[in-house]
Amino acid sequence: MTEHVPRSIEVxxxxxxxxxxxxxxxxxxxxxxxxxxxxDLPSVDEQVVISLRxxxxxxxxxxxxxxxxxxPAAGREIFTRFEYSVLRRIALEHPExxxxxWGMLDKLERA
Known part of the structure; x- marks a missing residue:
């Protein structure tokens, strides 16, 4: 397993x-x-979030x-809870x- 090397947001x-x-x-x-x-493409920051996710x-x-x-049998609530927990962690680690x-979470709720 490779060691995780933190990278700056700009990188x-x-x-x-x-x-x-x-x-x-x-x-x-x-x-x-x-x-x-x-x-329909994600923004640059959304693409960063997708990668971090x-x-x-x-x-x-x-x-x-x-x-x-x-x-498919899991239901919408379990799906949303999983995505929320992963994306929230990213937002807390990278406030920028x-x-x-939050925009991506909003899209999830509207889908």
Whole structure:
């Protein structure tokens, strides 16, 4: 297992920008119209949160809990509770991402 090395928010944001740029380029090369898909892409900070979420699930060995929460038989409440706990932890550890986290939680509740 690799040792977790903390990275600054600016480094994470740059990585997110690079990833979003690659997604945009790939989809444009595939013939998609950017006017149609760009509004649906996450913001840079949301992309950072998505990355941190995946890292947290792996680091805290939450894969099994995630599978149970995302199972169709689990119900909406269990799914929401799992996502809330992971995303809230990210917001507490990275206050500068709080707005993106709460926006993502709002989208979860509206879905």
């Amino acid at each position: 994470l944001r740059q990585q997110a920008r690079d990833e979003l740029s690659a997604i945009i380029e790939h989809r444009c090369r595939a013939g998609e119209d950017p006017w149609h898909f760009i509004p 995946a890292t947290a699930i792996e680091a805290f060995d939450l894969g099994e809990q995630q599978s149970r929460a995302h199972h 991402l709080s707005e993106a986290v």
